Amino acid sequence: MTVDLPDDLLAPDAVRDPDAAAAVLREHDPVHWSPTHRAWLVTRFDDVVAACRHPALSSDRVRPLMERREPSHDASHRMLALISEWMVVTDPPAHTRLRRLAGAAFKQQQIAAMEERIQTLVDELVDGFLADQGTDLPRDLIAGVAYPLPAIVIAEMLGAPPEDRDRFREWSDELALVAFGAGGDARPDRHERALRGLEEMAAYFRELVALRRRDPGGDMLSAMIAGDGSDTDGLSDDELVGMCALLLFAGHETTTNAIANAIRLLTADPALRDRVRDDPALVNPAVEEALRLVGPIKVLVRWVIEDHELRGRTIRRGERVYLLLCGANRDPERFADPDAVDLARERATHIAFGRGIHACIGAQLARIETRIAVGTLLRRLPGLRVEGEPEYLPTIASRAQRSLTVVHDGVAAGSPR
Numbered sequence: 242m243t244v245d246l247p248d249d250l251l252a253p254d255a256v257r258d259p260d261a262a263a264a265v266l267r268e269h270d271p272v273h274w275s276p277t278h279r280a281w282l283v284t285r286f287d288d289v290v291a292a293c294r295h296p297a298l299s300s301d302r303v304r305p306l307m308e309r310r311e312p313s314h315d316a317s318h319r320m321l322a323l324i325s326e327w328m329v330v331t332d333p334p335a336h337t338r339l340r341r342l343a344g345a346a347f348k349q350q351q352i353a354a355m356e357e358r359i360q361t362l363v364d365e366l367v368d369g370f371l372a373d374q375g376t377d378l379p380r381d382l383i384a385g386v387a388y389p390l391p392a393i394v395i396a397e398m399l400g401a402p403p404e405d406r407d408r409f410r411e412w413s414d415e416l417a418l419v420a421f422g423a424g425g426d427a428r429p430d431r432h433e434r435a436l437r438g439l440e441e442m443a444a445y446f447r448e449l450v451a452l453r454r455r456d457p458g459g460d461m462l463s464a465m466i467a468g469d470g471s472d473t474d475g476l477s478d479d480e481l482v483g484m485c486a487l488l489l490f491a492g493h494e495t496t497t498n499a500i501a502n503a504i505r506l507l508t509a510d511p512a513l514r515d516r517v518r519d520d521p522a523l524v525n526p527a528v529e530e531a532l533r534l535v536g537p538i539k540v541l542v543r544w545v546i547e548d549h550e551l552r553g554r555t556i557r558r559g560e561r562v563y564l565l566l567c568g569a570n571r572d573p574e575r576f577a578d579p580d581a582v583d584l585a586r587e588r589a590t591h592i593a594f595g596r597g598i599h600a601c602i603g604a605q606l607a608r609i610e611t612r613i614a615v616g617t618l619l620r621r622l623p624g625l626r627v628e629g630e631p632e633y634l635p636t637i638a639s640r641a642q643r644s645l646t647v648v649h650d651g652v653a654a655g656s657p658r
């Protein structure tokens with residue numbers, strides 16, 4: 242019997258159920274050449290982990306695009322130039338330096354100490370969400386809680402004044418549109434408007450950098466300006482602007498989707514939902530299982546810079562490799578009963594945050610935000626359930642629901658804490 246191998250990750254079936262598509266590939270052709278994407282699709286856990294550490298696979302994927310184009314002064318070129326400096330799209334040695342400087346600033350932030358503030362923000366957002374329940378506003382938990390939370394956290398972390406919070410949310414959308422061509426709005430002028438918005442964002446960060454150079458605070462931008470003490474190769478103003486944009490881009494939509502996807506997964510089974518609600522110790526393992534089963538990033542992209550073999554296939558220089566985190570995270574060779582939520586599973590063995598030198602630098606913050614948001618929502622909205630089937634945005638990289646319409650049985654007594 243021949244098996245129909247899924248080839249197009251943007252086909253409606255694969256967008257609706259990426260895990261099923263990845264399962265077929267993982268079983269029948271774990272290193273699959275996709276003519277549609279002109280890329281190798283890699284789906285087994287061990288292969289994906291090894292690929293994340295393989296020196297023949299490069300993350301430097303924006304600069305070559307720019308070099309192939311005519312240099313120009315248009316906004317789109319300037320934005321690509323900003324993005325091409327992001328550490329997530331660089332290789333060593335440039336990456337090593339940027340990561341060291343950002344890592345030092347993250348350490349100084351004492352992320353764990355932000356828990357109390359994040360709890361306050363979540364409670365405020367849930368209050369607002371509940372206050373809207375009496376009106377005709379849609380009961381979309383993404384718009385009400387999961388979307389604004391990480392934007393506010395990043396804005397505060399960077400030391401931006403509170404009145405600028407909403408602009409961070411807009412810029413984040415615009416960044417996604419330019420970096421990935423994502424976004425549901427297909428109006429032709431949308432791209433141009435996004436670029437204008439991003440120019441405004443870059444100008445804003447430039448001013449914030451100048452302000453924090455003159456008047457440092459306890460925020461992460463001030464820590465990045467101060468450097469790691471080595472004092473020889475601190476970040477330039479352009480690099481600081483790029484770093485602010487990257488943190489917003491990498492930390493916003495991902496965390497929104499982590500919260501939304503976890504809520505859908507955990508409320509789908511009322512017994513599981515109530516177990517997690519009644520035992521706060523289960524929130525952490527429940528969030529880890531959600532990251533594994535419905536993680537916000539489905540695919541990582543790498544460029545091949547040296548011919549090499551993988552499972553008998555020759556992977557050639559110049560080709561692309563798609564690492565399917567969604568395939569790896571349900572690999573039965575790695576996880577017993579991989580499609581089940583198992584709250585007793587060993588912690589953090591999944592690959593939702595990547596591996597190797599680019600492994601997510603914001604994982605601790607993302608985990609704290611997701612745990613607090615999920616724990617609080619289950620506690621404060623008893624009987625929480627999601628209406629309708631999920632509708633995912635048609636993107637290769639992210640698992641992003643368009644909305645999350647919920648109902649619940651009232652408000653828990655005595656909340657917020």
Ligand code: HEM
Binds near residue numbers: 300329488542593
């Ligand atoms: C649940 C939420 C998140 C998920 C699932 C996630 C996932 C990932 C993954 C898979 C990578 C590796 C990319 C690659 O190898 O190409 C990554 C890198 C990165 N993440 Fe996250 N992330 C999340 C939240 C955050 C947050 C909150 C921040 C910061 C505020 C952040 C900042 C970054 C940065 C700067 C990188 C690039 C690191 C490097 O290139 O060395 N992420 N993330």
